[in-house]
Amino acid sequence: MVSVETIDALGVSPAAILKAARRLAAAGVTVVSTNKPRFDPGDPMAQWFVEAERRRSQVPCGYRVGDDGVTLVPDAHEQEIIQRARTLRGYRHGYRAIARALHAEGFRSRAATRITHTQVARMTGERKR
Numbered sequence: 001m002v003s004v005e006t007i008d009a010l011g012v013s014p015a016a017i018l019k020a021a022r023r024l025a026a027a028g029v030t031v032v033s034t035n036k037p038r039f040d041p042g043d044p045m046a047q048w049f050v051e052a053e054r055r056r057s058q059v060p061c062g063y064r065v066g067d068d069g070v071t072l073v074p075d076a077h078e079q080e081i082i083q084r085a086r087t088l089r090g091y092r093h094g095y096r097a098i099a100r101a102l103h104a105e106g107f108r109s110r111a112a113t114r115i116t117h118t119q120v121a122r123m124t125g126e127r128k129r
Helices: 014-026 044-056 076-090 095-104 117-123
Strands: 002-004 031-033 063-065 072-074
Touching (some): 014 031, 076 095, 095 117
Parallel strands (some): 002 031
Antiparallel strands (some): 063 072
């Protein structure tokens, strides 16, 4: 059994806390805090915190959060969009023209909206995030 004052002592984000708690649980260790008698990594509330963390965090274009809730894995569809945008940029097209071309080719953002010139600039690596 591990005793902590607050459960956030296990990590800096809800996903990191859940990951640490799962590792400890797999090793047969129970985590006890003063805020909550026992932290259960299978608790629906713990899962909710991980989902909230995923929605809040800014995952770079071309990647998605892996099944463990922590690692980033390449997203094939977004990688295709990035490659196409870089190809068009190599032909010296402007950001707005690339955004229009991507829209015409049927590409959409994660939110299923038109890709903007600002997004094109970010995905081609030519503007600060």
